[in-house]
Amino acid sequence: MDVTGRPIVITGGGTGIGAATARACAAAGMPVFLAGRREAPLVQTRDDILAGGGRAEVLQTDVTDTAHALQLLEAATNAFGPPWAVFSNAGRGLDRPAHRTTDEEMRSIFEVNFFASQALLGEAARRMVEDGAGGHLLACASCVSKFAPPYHGAYAATKAAQDLYCQAMRLELAPAGIHVSTVHPITTTTDFFDVSADVSGRSGGRSGIDHTPRLFRQSAERVAAAVLRCLRRPVAEVWTSRVVRLTAALRTLRPSIVDRQMRGMLDHRRLRGDDRSEADPD
Numbered sequence: 170m171d172v173t174g175r176p177i178v179i180t181g182g183g184t185g186i187g188a189a190t191a192r193a194c195a196a197a198g199m200p201v202f203l204a205g206r207r208e209a210p211l212v213q214t215r216d217d218i219l220a221g222g223g224r225a226e227v228l229q230t231d232v233t234d235t236a237h238a239l240q241l242l243e244a245a246t247n248a249f250g251p252p253w254a255v256f257s258n259a260g261r262g263l264d265r266p267a268h269r270t271t272d273e274e275m276r277s278i279f280e281v282n283f284f285a286s287q288a289l290l291g292e293a294a295r296r297m298v299e300d301g302a303g304g305h306l307l308a309c310a311s312c313v314s315k316f317a318p319p320y321h322g323a324y325a326a327t328k329a330a331q332d333l334y335c336q337a338m339r340l341e342l343a344p345a346g347i348h349v350s351t352v353h354p355i356t357t358t359t360d361f362f363d364v365s366a367d368v369s370g371r372s373g374g375r376s377g378i379d380h381t382p383r384l385f386r387q388s389a390e391r392v393a394a395a396v397l398r399c400l401r402r403p404v405a406e407v408w409t410s411r412v413v414r415l416t417a418a419l420r421t422l423r424p425s426i427v428d429r430q431m432r433g434m435l436d437h438r439r440l441r442g443d444d445r446s447e448a449d450p451d
């Protein structure tokens with residue numbers, strides 16, 4: 170599919186996977202509308218795109234505000250016309266043992282990763298159905314939407330919820346010519362792990378990237394290229410690692426094998442003095 174001139178909205182578009190995807194989409198000729206809370210990274214990404222001859226606009230917004238979906242889609246429509254694609258990418262992690270996750274932390278991470286995403290994709294879907302012109306909705310889930318690593322249970326739960334919600338949407342919206350895709354990155358070298366550590370009260374602690382073998386780390390640009398391929402040629406799920414995708418399939422067939430692999434991650438943390446299973450969260 171030729172994506173030239175087809176507008177896309179990207180939340181969390183100022184940094185990491187969102188910014189890399191914005192640059193890739195703009196280079197492919199798509200007008201990009203970026204959203205996030207901090208002005209500086211949004212403006213930086215927009216200015217890079219404009220300097221490269223692309224089209225970009227930004228809106229500073231917190232996706233957990235109940236009005237955000239309407240405001241964002243209205244602003245994007247005013248800038249470039251009705252969005253043809255919406256990439257719900259804003260999200261964050263939480264590095265915390267499941268039994269140490271407080272009720273407040275759990276609700277807070279679901280607000281960003283699930284409820285905000287569901288509100289945006291739901292509103293975008295209603296508009297696309299009404300317009301009758303089709304479109305493409307994408308959610309940045311994670312490989313951990315299919316299996317939970319230690320200390321990331323709350324995060325994995327939000328991504329599994331997002332994944333399942335999108336699975337149903339995909340079936341329901343196909344007759345209207347609307348594609349729905351989930352993106353399942355593996356460990357990606359962005360600010361994500363520093364944010365997870367900060368939110369967990371572990372600022373200054375080891376980055377989660379340290380605990381991931383090099384083979385399972387990738388760049389945001391690699392994810393962005395896969396997202397762009399999916400926009401051109403829609404698929405249900407975007408994966409950037411065959412090995413991890415196989416692990417996800419194995420998790421259903423033989424959970425004990427994947428549990429053994431995951432326990433290896435725990436051992437690695439213990440060896441590096443970063444076992445927080447009984448640490449005081451604060």
Ligand SMILES: NC(=O)c1ccc[n+]([C@@H]2O[C@H](COP(=O)([O-])OP(=O)(O)OC[C@H]3O[C@@H](n4cnc5c(N)ncnc54)[C@H](OP(=O)(O)O)[C@@H]3O)[C@@H](O)[C@H]2O)c1
Binds near residue numbers: 204258281
């Ligand atoms: N990095 C990984 O290893 C990895 C792996 C799998 C999936 N993912 C997913 O990929 C997505 C992007 O993460 P990333 O790796 O690119 O990390 P990142 O650079 O930290 O990006 C997260 C983005 O979300 C925005 N954001 C967070 N909370 C927001 C809120 N309440 N309202 C508006 N925007 C908000 C942030 O901007 P502001 O702070 O300015 O608002 C930031 O631009 C996330 O959904 C994450 O779960 C990441």
